[in-house]
Amino acid sequence: MTDVQALPDDRTADVATPAMAQFIEIKAANPDCLLFYRMGDFYEMFFEDAEVASRALGITLTKRGKYRGEDIPLCGVPVHAADDYLQRLIALGHRVAVCEQMEDPAEAKKRGSKSVVRRDVVRLVTPGTLTEDNLLDARRSNYLAAVARQKGAESAADCFAVAWADMSTGAFRLAETGAAALPALLARIEPRELLAADGLFDDDELRRTFKAASPAVVPLPRAFFDAATAEHRLADFFSVASLDAFGSFTRLELTAAAAIVAYVDKTQVGNRPPLDPPARESLGGALAIDAASRANLELSRTLSGERRGSLLHAIDRTVSGAGARLLADRLAAPLADPDAIRDRLDAVDFFLAETTLRARLRRDLAGAPDMARALTRVSLDRGGPRDLAAIAGGLKAAAQLAADLRDAGGAGFEIDRIAQGLEAAPAELADRLIAALDDELPLLKRDGGFVRLGFRSDLDESRALRDQSRQVIAALQQTYAETTGIKSLKVKHNGVLGYFIEVAPNYAQAMTSEPLNRLFIHRQTLAGAMRFSTTELSELEGRIASAAERALAIELSVFAELARTAMEAGGAIKRAADMLAALDVATALAELAAAEGYVRPRVDDSLTFRVDGGRHPVVEQMLREEGGSFVANGCDVGGEAAGKLWLVTGPNMAGKSTFLRQNALIAVLAQIGSFVPARSAHIGVVDRLFSRVGAADDLARGRSTFMVEMIETAAILNQAGPRSFVILDEIGRGTATYDGLSIAWATIEHLHEANRCRTLFATHYHELTALSERLPRVVNATVKVKEWRGDVVFLHEIVPGSADRSYGIQVAKLAGLPRPVIERARAVLSELEKSGGNNAASMLDDLPLFSLARQPAAVALVETAPDPAEAELLAAIDALAPDELSPREALEAVYRLKALRAGIGRANG
Numbered sequence: 001m002t003d004v005q006a007l008p009d010d011r012t013a014d015v016a017t018p019a020m021a022q023f024i025e026i027k028a029a030n031p032d033c034l035l036f037y038r039m040g041d042f043y044e045m046f047f048e049d050a051e052v053a054s055r056a057l058g059i060t061l062t063k064r065g066k067y068r069g070e071d072i073p074l075c076g077v078p079v080h081a082a083d084d085y086l087q088r089l090i091a092l093g094h095r096v097a098v099c100e101q102m103e104d105p106a107e108a109k110k111r112g113s114k115s116v117v118r119r120d121v122v123r124l125v126t127p128g129t130l131t132e133d134n135l136l137d138a139r140r141s142n143y144l145a146a147v148a149r150q151k152g153a154e155s156a157a158d159c160f161a162v163a164w165a166d167m168s169t170g171a172f173r174l175a176e177t178g179a180a181a182l183p184a185l186l187a188r189i190e191p192r193e194l195l196a197a198d199g200l201f202d203d204d205e206l207r208r209t210f211k212a213a214s215p216a217v218v219p220l221p222r223a224f225f226d227a228a229t230a231e232h233r234l235a236d237f238f239s240v241a242s243l244d245a246f247g248s249f250t251r252l253e254l255t256a257a258a259a260i261v262a263y264v265d266k267t268q269v270g271n272r273p274p275l276d277p278p279a280r281e282s283l284g285g286a287l288a289i290d291a292a293s294r295a296n297l298e299l300s301r302t303l304s305g306e307r308r309g310s311l312l313h314a315i316d317r318t319v320s321g322a323g324a325r326l327l328a329d330r331l332a333a334p335l336a337d338p339d340a341i342r343d344r345l346d347a348v349d350f351f352l353a354e355t356t357l358r359a360r361l362r363r364d365l366a367g368a369p370d371m372a373r374a375l376t377r378v379s380l381d382r383g384g385p386r387d388l389a390a391i392a393g394g395l396k397a398a399a400q401l402a403a404d405l406r407d408a409g410g411a412g413f414e415i416d417r418i419a420q421g422l423e424a425a426p427a428e429l430a431d432r433l434i435a436a437l438d439d440e441l442p443l444l445k446r447d448g449g450f451v452r453l454g455f456r457s458d459l460d461e462s463r464a465l466r467d468q469s470r471q472v473i474a475a476l477q478q479t480y481a482e483t484t485g486i487k488s489l490k491v492k493h494n495g496v497l498g499y500f501i502e503v504a505p506n507y508a509q510a511m512t513s514e515p516l517n518r519l520f521i522h523r524q525t526l527a528g529a530m531r532f533s534t535t536e537l538s539e540l541e542g543r544i545a546s547a548a549e550r551a552l553a554i555e556l557s558v559f560a561e562l563a564r565t566a567m568e569a570g571g572a573i574k575r576a577a578d579m580l581a582a583l584d585v586a587t588a589l590a591e592l593a594a595a596e597g598y599v600r601p602r603v604d605d606s607l608t609f610r611v612d613g614g615r616h617p618v619v620e621q622m623l624r625e626e627g628g629s630f631v632a633n634g635c636d637v638g639g640e641a642a643g644k645l646w647l648v649t650g651p652n653m654a655g656k657s658t659f660l661r662q663n664a665l666i667a668v669l670a671q672i673g674s675f676v677p678a679r680s681a682h683i684g685v686v687d688r689l690f691s692r693v694g695a696a697d698d699l700a701r702g703r704s705t706f707m708v709e710m711i712e713t714a715a716i717l718n719q720a721g722p723r724s725f726v727i728l729d730e731i732g733r734g735t736a737t738y739d740g741l742s743i744a745w746a747t748i749e750h751l752h753e754a755n756r757c758r759t760l761f762a763t764h765y766h767e768l769t770a771l772s773e774r775l776p777r778v779v780n781a782t783v784k785v786k787e788w789r790g791d792v793v794f795l796h797e798i799v800p801g802s803a804d805r806s807y808g809i810q811v812a813k814l815a816g817l818p819r820p821v822i823e824r825a826r827a828v829l830s831e832l833e834k835s836g837g838n839n840a841a842s843m844l845d846d847l848p849l850f851s852l853a854r855q856p857a858a859v860a861l862v863e864t865a866p867d868p869a870e871a872e873l874l875a876a877i878d879a880l881a882p883d884e885l886s887p888r889e890a891l892e893a894v895y896r897l898k899a900l901r902a903g904i905g906r907a908n909g
Contacts, residue, residue, distance in 0.1 A: 018116045026099055033097035044076040056092050057085055086125055087135045093216050096125040124267040127216040128193025131168050131376050138321030141166050145191035146259040148225050150252045163256035164189050169372040170574055172278045174253045186213035187291035188332045195259055197225045227251050230258035237261040246277040274379045274570045287334040287671050292712045293691035297664055299331055311665055314618045317591040319366040323584025334671035338685050341603045344673025346412035351590035358587050365584045368397035372577040378563045385441040385450035388433055391566055395430035398422045398576040421579030426569045445559050448552045462551035469544040499541040501532040589674045598675035606684035608638035609758045613679030616662035631796040635663045642722055643758030645751055650783030651807035655796040656762040657693055660727040664691055667725055687723040690716040706734030717750050724757040741765045769802035873900040
């Protein structure tokens with residue numbers, strides 16, 4: 001834009017310079033983005049964008065000029081470092097419109113002194129559309145998701161379709177779900193960016209669901225979700241006549257998928273990444289885990305949001321980014337098909353036995369580049385020579401790994417599938433890329449120098465002329481220095497003057513007088529130098545410039561040809577990349593099993609759940625790091641027609657929650673096709689996994705800890721079936737004792753009679769253990785402890801039976817509560833136990849603690865009398881003078897103090 005008068009409002013006032021008027025116009029077209037406005041070697045931001053960016057990035061906020069009588073805020077980032085700043089802005093949830101100069105500034109000057117360089121937005125950078133390596137987590141998928149809704153009839157529930165795509169790799173999936181299961185599906189996908197029609201945000205519950213699912217939620221106009229044009233838009237994007245070849249999709253699925261491609265078109269400004277054709281994903285083929293259970297089980301991150309301490313961190317032995325992403329995706333959606341699970345287990349079993357082969361494969365996999373992401377960058381014209389080299393390296397690795405697997409033929413369906421995919425990789429493309437690309441490659445194609453010597457004869461000729469001309473320049477400098485007698489004479493170059501001769505000012509008289517002024521033409525006088533040219537130098541400059549330009553033009557044409565060839569083979573490249581990832585996961589799980597002593601589980605379609613010597617995969621590793629060991633425990637909650645319910649009692653800190661979680665995690669590991677931490681395991685496939693463990697509130701939605709507990713418990717009781725696996729911890733603890741006990745009692749009965757699922761139920765309500773006498777599938781189990789001198793020792797062993805007490809005071813003592821509080825608690829507990837809970841009001845009046853509370857305010861609480869034995873011990877310690885004791889006297893002092901301490905222990909019982 002060069003005509004300021006074209007602006008539609010009073011922003012065309014004289015105070016707006018042409019460049020600023022252009023910024024305002026482009027910003028108006030992208031109001032929801034920070035505008036990176038290219039000005040030479042910087043991306044500059046103005047007005048509110050500058051203020052926001054300076055705070056977010058911690059960069060200096062300055063000003064340039066005035067607009068409407070006020071200073072214009074300004075900040076900027078260098079073009080060469082822009083990716084680092086983009087990464088920080090995207091991480092904070094911002095969206096950025098990148099506005100580039102679309103012409104050379106010299107061209108703009110030809111149109112007049114007030115003309116500005118043509119600029120336009122070439123890309124919207126958003127969290128879900130990233131492709132650059134330094135903006136992405138190599139070990140995590142980067143999903144963009146879209147949600148479309150179909151309103152239900154009068155009595156019918158709404159139906160939803162979710163489409164999700166990873167633009168960096170091309171993966172594209174679709175699924176339909178009901179309103180109740182929508183949060184679980186979004187929690188599984190973990191989209192970096194979530195799209196929805198703006199009308200859906202009128203629904204408070206949906207708005208909260210979206211916000212919980214993604215850090216970046218984008219309301220879009222309804223046109224993005226136009227069902228009438230959805231199929232046409234998808235067919236146009238994939239350049240097909242119809243979508244019949246992709247499968248039979250519902251109208252709702254097409255609507256969600258079309259929103260994805262429309263948003264990709266918008267953000268990439270017409271450039272189209274190599275997305276795979278959309279594929280429907282059957283939710284029934286995966287183990288369903290709701291959002292709360294995922295959080296409670298800490299599958300991919302802990303409750304504090306860290307990766308370390310999660311199940312994924314504990315089991316990840318992959319050596320490539322693609323392998324790590326696939327493992328995370330499998331952990332997010334474990335299989336529910338026993339045959340498919342066994343295929344994966346066969347592969348792990350094979351590689352566990354083939355130690356030497358496994359080591360060789362993992363070494364080659366570690367060196368394989370991330371082909372899928374490199375291909376996307378090349379397709380979007382954001383790639384460089386190193387991306388082509390990554391494709392070549394990945395294809396060569398695929399060929400080598402395919403050769404390594406040839407002897408493993410018949411080792412199982414999964415290994416055969418991997419081997420076939422690797423063998424189909426286009427080896428001839430790899431050879432061509434290697435032949436074309438030099439060993440040392442620049443980051444950017446515009447820098448040139450990436451085509452191998454000898455690949456193109458015309459390129460070699462242009463390079464020779466360019467390089468020899470540089471030698472001629474050096475010789476010419478020597479000649480001119482000898483001609484003038486000025487040894488300090490230099491031939492230099494800049495972007496304004498081109499090549500020029502520079503001498504110190506004290507040689508000005510000689511250079512501008514006969515005979516030198518016939519040869520040297522004066523160009524410029526500076527404070528510290530004079531600059532000249534010659535006819536010979538000007539002619540040489542023309543030859544050098546044309547040779548360099550021609551060489552770069554040839555290299556860019558080579559790059560374009562290689563990129564086009566790679567894109568034509570995109571399907572085979574992505575297939576090979578997928579198989580490299582699958583091979584990485586199989587060998588990594590075998591490595592995990594070998595290192596951690598995991599065993600192959602038996603997985604079938606029964607209702608069995610029998611684990612012998614099970615261990616918590618995360619806690620076990622952490623204990624080992626601290627020099628400890630994990631106590632293994634068995635679990636058997638399966639049955640022929642319905643599951644058992646284990647009622648687990650025992651004190652806090654004894655390991656009940658760990659026991660519950662470890663069995664849920666063993667089921668997850670088995671169903672992703674991994675070996676499990678146990679001596680043996682037989683798992684009948686679980687279709688739904690529920691976990692109600694830990695305390696949390698949701699104050700923003702007006703939900704107390706107890707309300708959250710009840711909502712999650714309600715979800716379990718309303719959805720769990722015979723194939724489900726449920727772990728529940730301390731149901732009813734957030735309310736009055738009798739209320740909580742009643743809720744827990746009724747919950748157990750419902751789980752036993754209605755849900756009939758395999759269940760682990762931990763509780764401090766010991767009264768519940770009586771249910772085992774009348775509910776045949778309820779089994780009492782407890783955690784063994786040992787009392788020693790008033791303290792409790794946790795043995796962490798699960799045994800049949802039930803606990804008769806909770807040892808809460810002993811745990812409080814371990815936590816460090818003051819001694820007077822512990823003693824008072826023991827006294828209160830003793831009185832409560834004597835009364836048996838009858839006539840509580842009069843019983844409380846008899847306790848010193850409560851009777852004192854009823855006395856007048858002037859009466860102070862009686863201080864606890866000092867313990868004589870403790871006073872004697874402290875006095876003995878104070879009397880010691882360690883520096884004056886002989887070794888024998890020190891030893892005697894230790895025995896004396898130990899005897900005094902034993903006396904205190906006997907006094908306290």
